[in-house]
Amino acid sequence: MIAVSDKPIRAGGRRSRIPPGAFSGPPPPGPSQGKEPAAGGRSRFNADAIFRGITGSFAGFVLLLVAGMATVMTIASMPAIRKFGWHFLVSSTWDPVQDQYGALPFLFGTLLSSFLALLIAVPLSLGIATFLSELAPERPARILGFLVELLAAIPSVIYGLWGIFVMVPMLRNGPQAWLSAHLGFLPIFAGPAYGVGMMAAGLILAIMILPTISAISLEVFRAVPRAQREAALALGATRWETTRMAVLSYARPGILGAVILGLGRALGETMAVTMLIGNRPAISASLLAPGYTMASVIANEFSEATGDLYLSALIEVALVLFGLTVLLNVGARYLVWSTVKRGENRA
Amino acid sequence: MIASESQLQRRQWLSHAMTAGAFLCVLLALVPLVSVLVYIGGEGLRAINLDFFLHLPKPVGEVGGGMANAIVGSLELLALACLFGLPVGILGGVYLSEFGSSKFATAVRFTADVLSGVPSIVVGVFVFTLMVRPMHSFSALAGGVALGILMIPVVMRTTEELMRLVPGSLREAALALGVPRWRTILLVVLANARGGILTGVMLAIARVAGETAPLLFTALGNRFWSFSLKEPISSLPVQIFTYSIAPYDDWHRQAWAGALVLILMVLSLNIAGRLALRRRMEKAR
Numbered sequence: 001m002i003a004v005s006d007k008p009i010r011a012g013g014r015r016s017r018i019p020p021g022a023f024s025g026p027p028p029p030g031p032s033q034g035k036e037p038a039a040g041g042r043s044r045f046n047a048d049a050i051f052r053g054i055t056g057s058f059a060g061f062v063l064l065l066v067a068g069m070a071t072v073m074t075i076a077s078m079p080a081i082r083k084f085g086w087h088f089l090v091s092s093t094w095d096p097v098q099d100q101y102g103a104l105p106f107l108f109g110t111l112l113s114s115f116l117a118l119l120i121a122v123p124l125s126l127g128i129a130t131f132l133s134e135l136a137p138e139r140p141a142r143i144l145g146f147l148v149e150l151l152a153a154i155p156s157v158i159y160g161l162w163g164i165f166v167m168v169p170m171l172r173n174g175p176q177a178w179l180s181a182h183l184g185f186l187p188i189f190a191g192p193a194y195g196v197g198m199m200a201a202g203l204i205l206a207i208m209i210l211p212t213i214s215a216i217s218l219e220v221f222r223a224v225p226r227a228q229r230e231a232a233l234a235l236g237a238t239r240w241e242t243t244r245m246a247v248l249s250y251a252r253p254g255i256l257g258a259v260i261l262g263l264g265r266a267l268g269e270t271m272a273v274t275m276l277i278g279n280r281p282a283i284s285a286s287l288l289a290p291g292y293t294m295a296s297v298i299a300n301e302f303s304e305a306t307g308d309l310y311l312s313a314l315i316e317v318a319l320v321l322f323g324l325t326v327l328l329n330v331g332a333r334y335l336v337w338s339t340v341k342r343g344e345n346r347a
Numbered sequence: 348m349i350a351s352e353s354q355l356q357r358r359q360w361l362s363h364a365m366t367a368g369a370f371l372c373v374l375l376a377l378v379p380l381v382s383v384l385v386y387i388g389g390e391g392l393r394a395i396n397l398d399f400f401l402h403l404p405k406p407v408g409e410v411g412g413g414m415a416n417a418i419v420g421s422l423e424l425l426a427l428a429c430l431f432g433l434p435v436g437i438l439g440g441v442y443l444s445e446f447g448s449s450k451f452a453t454a455v456r457f458t459a460d461v462l463s464g465v466p467s468i469v470v471g472v473f474v475f476t477l478m479v480r481p482m483h484s485f486s487a488l489a490g491g492v493a494l495g496i497l498m499i500p501v502v503m504r505t506t507e508e509l510m511r512l513v514p515g516s517l518r519e520a521a522l523a524l525g526v527p528r529w530r531t532i533l534l535v536v537l538a539n540a541r542g543g544i545l546t547g548v549m550l551a552i553a554r555v556a557g558e559t560a561p562l563l564f565t566a567l568g569n570r571f572w573s574f575s576l577k578e579p580i581s582s583l584p585v586q587i588f589t590y591s592i593a594p595y596d597d598w599h600r601q602a603w604a605g606a607l608v609l610i611l612m613v614l615s616l617n618i619a620g621r622l623a624l625r626r627r628m629e630k631a632r
Contacts, residue, residue: 052529056451059439060455062459063454066465069470144377146621148380151380155613157557164591165390166382270468275592298472302564318469322469333460
């Protein structure tokens, strides 16, 4: 991931090549340029305007894309929206045979698995970001940070494969068997240990969003002004006290933003979850039980959906997912941007 | 405030304990990384053979065969994605870097960030409704477009970032010589940022090369060779997915082999890209 900042860039300090062709275009202004000075001036102005227009329209394509997604998917899910209305979000019947669709089990599965992921990933990520930005010496911090970010580069389907053949058997025979036997009277650990299920999904999601949350938190921590830390250190605070009082509290909105961005990742994550959650559209309090998420139901049923209403219901699920992630992203980006900006303005 | 000796010691001790705890977090995060790499490496090396690269998948039930068509299909899809995603990403990035102070540019930047947070499966659904449904066929083209859309925000923001690293004095020098702005941007700024943009492109390819979800119902998959843009096409990630959830041991073996090939491709692009990018950023600072 590339840290995005709007810092002004200092000029110089770097060798640069200017290709020889660069200046061959227009004649330099001078006595030799006498033929059509007015026309030449105008065409140059036009060329610049055209260039700006062309690049600008490519940039604007992004706006078109996002607006297009919202429009196209809304239109395509109209049959389901018209038929089920708000009932779609609160009904738990998902029955392609009877053509009855309610997305509640998927909504539940998505939210619960993502919540579990946050529960594990947030403390770990904050620990990682704190260590890398405040506590570790620079060189090891860089290498460790590089390795943590490598987690984000591994494709989802590979996490799924690893999950099926390595993590799930380990979960089933280890912690889940124990929980089921000894704490099975608690509703959240009720039922047999399948291995696949909500717990496996939450765990794999935690691994997958950990680099996102820690990288953004790290960026936010680094934007905290130096004077802030120096003030605390000068008052005799220890390393940890400095971190807690000067850095963590200052960066709080940014941390919240990082967490929300991680949540956005988790909500939409598809392959690994589809391979590990068990794909059963039921709402269960038990973490050992199989579940289903919005992304997984689309992945599993979309290419086989026969019938317009069925397809339209699946597209509506995608639309809900789209809306959720866009909302979260808008909120989170705002928080991260404002924290990083504030740091830069004061630094 | 007079701190007693023991109080000071306690505070120091807490500080050390928290440092150790934070370090432990880093170690914990590395456990799955090491485990994934070790298993993919071990199982993959045991499973991989020459057949894997040269043969088509065998019919269900027969042992052997390979993923030759999926490897080629993945490359084809990535090429299509670049064809669609790179012009938009790079030219959009040029705009953001060179004319990027307007409200419109801020909106584009923000939207690009939001787009990079849209789940890839949603992009798949979007491309399906936009292309597959009207054309009545899953196609390589649709798969390429879906991957291309995912590349756009990454390429756009990297291009912007890297063009900003080109010193302003260079632009001024060219402009002062009477070179029009558009030529300055293309031949001086873009040419200087070229290497960096290329690494950005590598990172974007690494990001989408492993994408499975958006291909499930755009490119779909294919057990045979296909070279037409209008036909479904096989890809490595989708093939790994299909094989790993199937109940056959031989397919699992091939899924590991596929995962090894995929991860080598993705990680080498990712690591090389990030190292090059970091060197570039540091040099410019």
